[in-house]
Amino acid sequence: MQLKDKQLGKRLALATTALLGAHGQAQAADGDWLVSSALLYYSESDDRVEAVEPVLNLRREYEDGSALNLRVVYDSLTGSSPNGAAIANVPQTFTSASAADRLADASAEELAEYGSRGSYTVAAGELPLDPSFEDSRGVLSAGWTQPLSNNYTLNVGGSYSSEGDFTSMSANAAIAKDLNNKNTTLSLGVNLEFDSIEPNGGIPVALSTYADHTTAGSDDTKQVVDMMFGVTQVLNRRWITQLNLGFSQSSGYQSDPYKILTVVDNGNLITDPNNPDSYLYLYENRPEDRQKLSLYWQNKVAIGSEDAVDIGYRYMTDDWGVNSHTLDLTYHWQPLEHFYLEPHLRYYTQTAADFYEPFLNAGDEVDISGSTVTALVAEASSDPRLAAFSANTYGLKAGFPLAQDEEISIRLEYYQQQDDNSTKAVAAGSNLDGMPQFTELEASWIQVGYTFRW
Amino acid sequence: MEFQLQLTQLDGFCRVNYPAMACLCELLIDTTDAALALHLGQQAQAETRRIEQKFSRYRDDNIIARINQADGQPLTLDEETAGLIDFATELWDASEGRFDITSGLLRHAWHFDGSDQLPAEADVEALLPRIGWDKVRWQRPELQLPAGMEIDLGGIGKEYAVDKVFALLQAEFDGALLVNFGGDLRAHGPRRDGSAWQVGVEKVSRGQTLELLELSHGALATSGDSQRYLQRNGIRYSHILDPRSGWPVAEAPHAVTVVAPTCIQAGVFSTLALMMGAEAEEFLDQQDVQYWSVR
Numbered sequence: 001m002q003l004k005d006k007q008l009g010k011r012l013a014l015a016t017t018a019l020l021g022a023h024g025q026a027q028a029a030d031g032d033w034l035v036s037s038a039l040l041y042y043s044e045s046d047d048r049v050e051a052v053e054p055v056l057n058l059r060r061e062y063e064d065g066s067a068l069n070l071r072v073v074y075d076s077l078t079g080s081s082p083n084g085a086a087i088a089n090v091p092q093t094f095t096s097a098s099a100a101d102r103l104a105d106a107s108a109e110e111l112a113e114y115g116s117r118g119s120y121t122v123a124a125g126e127l128p129l130d131p132s133f134e135d136s137r138g139v140l141s142a143g144w145t146q147p148l149s150n151n152y153t154l155n156v157g158g159s160y161s162s163e164g165d166f167t168s169m170s171a172n173a174a175i176a177k178d179l180n181n182k183n184t185t186l187s188l189g190v191n192l193e194f195d196s197i198e199p200n201g202g203i204p205v206a207l208s209t210y211a212d213h214t215t216a217g218s219d220d221t222k223q224v225v226d227m228m229f230g231v232t233q234v235l236n237r238r239w240i241t242q243l244n245l246g247f248s249q250s251s252g253y254q255s256d257p258y259k260i261l262t263v264v265d266n267g268n269l270i271t272d273p274n275n276p277d278s279y280l281y282l283y284e285n286r287p288e289d290r291q292k293l294s295l296y297w298q299n300k301v302a303i304g305s306e307d308a309v310d311i312g313y314r315y316m317t318d319d320w321g322v323n324s325h326t327l328d329l330t331y332h333w334q335p336l337e338h339f340y341l342e343p344h345l346r347y348y349t350q351t352a353a354d355f356y357e358p359f360l361n362a363g364d365e366v367d368i369s370g371s372t373v374t375a376l377v378a379e380a381s382s383d384p385r386l387a388a389f390s391a392n393t394y395g396l397k398a399g400f401p402l403a404q405d406e407e408i409s410i411r412l413e414y415y416q417q418q419d420d421n422s423t424k425a426v427a428a429g430s431n432l433d434g435m436p437q438f439t440e441l442e443a444s445w446i447q448v449g450y451t452f453r454w
Numbered sequence: 455m456e457f458q459l460q461l462t463q464l465d466g467f468c469r470v471n472y473p474a475m476a477c478l479c480e481l482l483i484d485t486t487d488a489a490l491a492l493h494l495g496q497q498a499q500a501e502t503r504r505i506e507q508k509f510s511r512y513r514d515d516n517i518i519a520r521i522n523q524a525d526g527q528p529l530t531l532d533e534e535t536a537g538l539i540d541f542a543t544e545l546w547d548a549s550e551g552r553f554d555i556t557s558g559l560l561r562h563a564w565h566f567d568g569s570d571q572l573p574a575e576a577d578v579e580a581l582l583p584r585i586g587w588d589k590v591r592w593q594r595p596e597l598q599l600p601a602g603m604e605i606d607l608g609g610i611g612k613e614y615a616v617d618k619v620f621a622l623l624q625a626e627f628d629g630a631l632l633v634n635f636g637g638d639l640r641a642h643g644p645r646r647d648g649s650a651w652q653v654g655v656e657k658v659s660r661g662q663t664l665e666l667l668e669l670s671h672g673a674l675a676t677s678g679d680s681q682r683y684l685q686r687n688g689i690r691y692s693h694i695l696d697p698r699s700g701w702p703v704a705e706a707p708h709a710v711t712v713v714a715p716t717c718i719q720a721g722v723f724s725t726l727a728l729m730m731g732a733e734a735e736e737f738l739d740q741q742d743v744q745y746w747s748v749r
Contacts, residue, residue: 008548009741012723015544016716019537020617181593237547305548 007305007337034059034405038449045442048129049079065147069157073139080129084259084382085281086359087127087435088269092279094128095119095211127439130258137163143172151178155189168195174228185232193224199257206285207375210260211275222252238302248292255286261382262359263366263373267430270362273371280373282360284381292318306334322386324350338402344395344413349420352388355379358424358437387438388420411447416440459499461492466647467630470495474502475612477636481623484630484645494627498619502635505615509538511558511606518605526601528591536595538607538614545722546587552729553722554587556599557697558606564702566693570686578700585697613675613721616640620717632669633717640717643670669713675720677728678709678748694728705732713744 036057043050058070085092122128143157155174161167174189197203202215230244260281263270270280298312314326327347334340357380360366367374395413402408419438426432462469468491470481481498483491508516517535531539545553559581563573584602591598599605607614612635620633620640630643632651641651650670667674677694684691684702691702710727714720723743727734738745 008726009743011544011548012719013715015541015548016719019541019614019718020621020716181596183593 010337011305032060033454034061034451035454036449036451038447040445040447042445043443044079046127047080048441049077049081051075051077065145067145069143069145071139071141073137075135075137075139075163077135077137079134080131081258082384082439083128083130084256084261084284085122085128086262086264086382086432086437087125087439088262088431089124089433089435090269090431091121091124092128092269093119093121093277094130094281095278125435127436135163135165137161137166151182152176153178165199166195166197168193170194170224183234185230187228187230187232189226189228189230191224191226191228193226195222195224195252196220197222197253197257201257203253204257204283206255207282207377207380209272209274209373210281210283211272211278220253222250222254224248224250240300242296242298244294244296244298246292246294246296248294249289251289254288254290255284255381256383257283259284259381259383261357261380262432263362263368264359264426264430264432265362267426267432269431270368273368273373280368282366282373282375282380284383285375285379286355286381287320287379290318290320292316306332306340308332320386321352321354322350324348338400340399340401342395342397342399344393344397346393346395347390348393349390350388352421353381353386355381356383356386356388356421358382358387358421359432384438384441388422389417389438389440390420391415391417391441405451405453407449407451409447409449409451411449413445413447415443415445417442459495461488461495463488463491467645470498472499472502474499475506475615475635477612479636480632480634481619482632482634482651483623483627484643485627490627494623497626498623498633501619501622502615505611505618508534509607509611509614511604511608518607521597521599522604524599526599528596528598531595531597533595538610539592539597540594541718542607542610543587543592549726549729551586551588551698552696552726553609554585554697555605555607555609556585556587556590556603557695558608559584559604560695560697560700563700564684564693564695566683566691569684572684572686572691582700585700609725610718610721612636613638613673613717616673616717630670638673638675638717638721639669640673641669641671672713672715673717673720674711674713675717675724676709676711677721677724678707692728694725696729703729703731706730707734707747707749709748710734710738711746712738 038055040051040053040055042053053073053075056072059067061067083094085094120131139159139161141157141159143155146154148154153176155176156172158171160169170191170193172189172191174187176185176187178185196219198219201213202218203220205214205216208214226246226248228244228246230242232240232242234240260283263280263282272278272280294314294316296312296314298310300308300310302308310330310332312326312328316322316324325348329345330342332340332342355377357365359382360375360377360380362368365375365377367376393413393415395411397409397411399407399409417440419440421438423437456473459470459472462471463486466486468483468485468488470483470491472479472495479502481495483494485491507513509518510516511518513519517531521529542553542555560578563577563581565571584600589600589603616633616635616638617640620642623631623633624642630645630651632641632653633639639653641653644650650668653667653669653674683693692706694703694706695701696703706728710724712720712723712727714723723738723741723745727738727745727747730737735747738747
């Protein structure tokens with residue numbers, strides 16, 4: 001009988017290097033970079049967002065065990081994004097305040113280019129999408145790992161990200177301690193993030209009317225503090241398990257300045273009392289504080305000589321009423337030395353935020369007295385990311401390890417949402433009757449990666 | 455009186471011999487500087503003796519003795535010993551249990567003296583509960599052997615010593631050299647005159663001539679059963695025992711010699727090949743290594 005494991009020679013070579021050191025063996029010299037590069041193309045169904053994202057990760061390890069990690073990401077997003085208004089059985093015309101603001105001092109050429117986007121009309125039965133969604137984002141992050149005495153390891157890092165109307169800066173630090181002959185690792189980390197937003201057209205007043213576009217200043221900020229406690233335990237030669245507990249507190253401006261809600265009267269669109277050309281929409285508003293608690297449990301189990309399974313579960317709960325469960329399963333199947341496949345399955349489900357509303361009702365949620373429109377709810381948002389839904393992700397990655405530290409990979413993922421919201425009642429025969437209140441998102445992405453030493 | 459160390463000046467290079475590890479150790483050093491050769495030879499000899507004393511099963515004052523006499527108590531191992539145990543563990547796993555440093559106990563049942571005295575099956579059976587790396591708790595650097603079990607690093611010890619001595623010499627001498635411990639050897643070349651070291655591959659079986667091989671880089675190790683076997687009713691029982699059954703591997707080649715980058719790799723390949731019995735050559739073909747087998 002032969003060995004089932006055809007990789008004996010490779011394992012023997014590695015074990016020999018571990019035993020004898022690197023005499024005469026090819027090994028990365030101190031001081032060269034491990035470069036991981038990837039290009040991601042993301043596409044949502046129905047002409048929604050498309051994104052192209054190149055990623056470059058550089059890692060350099062030093063003899064004392066310390067390491068420097070640099071990461072550059074650039075996103076280029078184009079397409080249309082839901083503006084938050086409900087689907088109705090009549091056409092709806094929106095005059096984008098952000099576009100109007102951009103056009104105020106635009107040149108003739110720009111006007112020709114953007115003119116059609118200053119206002120846009122959505123056909124009856126169609127999801128209102130703002131076509132002026134076009135943005136690019138750059139992220140630069142750096143991290144340093146430093147082994148200390150007594151089996152402590154320190155990680156410090158920082159990140160800066162910028163896009164047209166949004167800037168984010170963060171700093172993080174974590175300390176880890178290996179115990180029990182490195183079979184147990186305890187870690188404690190903290191991340192501080194400071195965001196500032198300067199929307200096109202300023203910060204809209206919470207729950208004010210879309211057509212008026214009253215602003216409360218031109219910019220606002222948000223601060224986030226994350227804390228993480230983790231335990232990693234080697235259970236045996238084949239099984240490693242990790243448990244993380246996270247707490248996050250964010251405060252400041254959390255709303256989406258471009259998102260609006262439709263106001264209806266018994267399911268019928270209402271003409272804005274101050275703007276006869278527009279139906280009545282209100283800018284959304286979210287609470288200024290959010291606290292999240294999350295629990296993450298991950299298991300990696302080696303199967304046979306080359307295969308491995310990775311099973312993760314995450315539970316997240318917050319004081320906005322969003323509770324989510326994620327189950328993630330990846331199998332690493334390596335039939336050949338230079339080829340592996342990784343099927344990936346993910347199931348996600350969440351409850352809706354307490355203030356999620358697909359639209360607002362005149363009367364009990366919005367009071368309209370003459371030309372005065374007053375929201376009777378303190379917060380409301382129709383952002384589908386705050387709705388109740390579940391989602392399945394199916395993925396497959398093919399990897400071609402060419403040599404140690406050199407690999408080409410390609411990954412395909414497909415994502416499909418399912419609506420889990422209860423339908424908000426509308427009158428029979430009204431504008432919203434029979435219209436979907438939540439549009440299930442479908443997206444797919446492809447990523448090509450190349451890792452090498454430089 | 456046994457000799458300790460012999461330095462011979464040859465045509466363009468030096469040879470150092472010293473007895474250790476139950477064989478005559480030989481170093482070939484591509485230098486005409488006898489003082490340098492002597493200095494290197496003495497260092498090599500000291501390192502060889504250190505390894506032999508530390509890991510020999512035949513002593514009662516070393517780490518192997520302490521492990522084997524721990525009587526079920528956990529022991530904390532030093533870095534070097536832990537490295538060897540890690541290596542043995544990986545090999546045990548990669549070989550699906552064929553390579554097992556706890557299999558030495560089988561010598562209590564098997565005496566390969568060329569006679570026809572096979573052990574009673576019950577005697578072999580009785581040993582099996584005390585054999586098997588899966589029964590050992592190893593969490594580096596802590597080793598806990600169940601009481602009654604023993605380990606023996608003899609299966610990799612000599613090859614390990616060749617690689618360690620080779621590394622030691624190479625750190626001080628950047629010319630061509632060859633370390634040969636009774637046929638398990640490692641070379642670095644080529645020599646200053648451009649030639650490779652001439653290595654004799656010992657044909658273990660009867661009446662075969664020595665094959666000369668030119669080796670300028672790499673290592674070579676031989677496993678075989680020429681002197682150690684039992685013969686009964688026409689069946690030859692090799693001393694290659696399968697630790698999973700406690701019985702000899704059937705139809706193993708008499709000897710296998712393998713070329714690999716390091717001596718320990720060559721030794722593992724040749725040992726495992728013998729354990730593959732009739733399929734030894736097929737196994738070696740799959741591993742894509744250069745080898746000679748004698749049947």
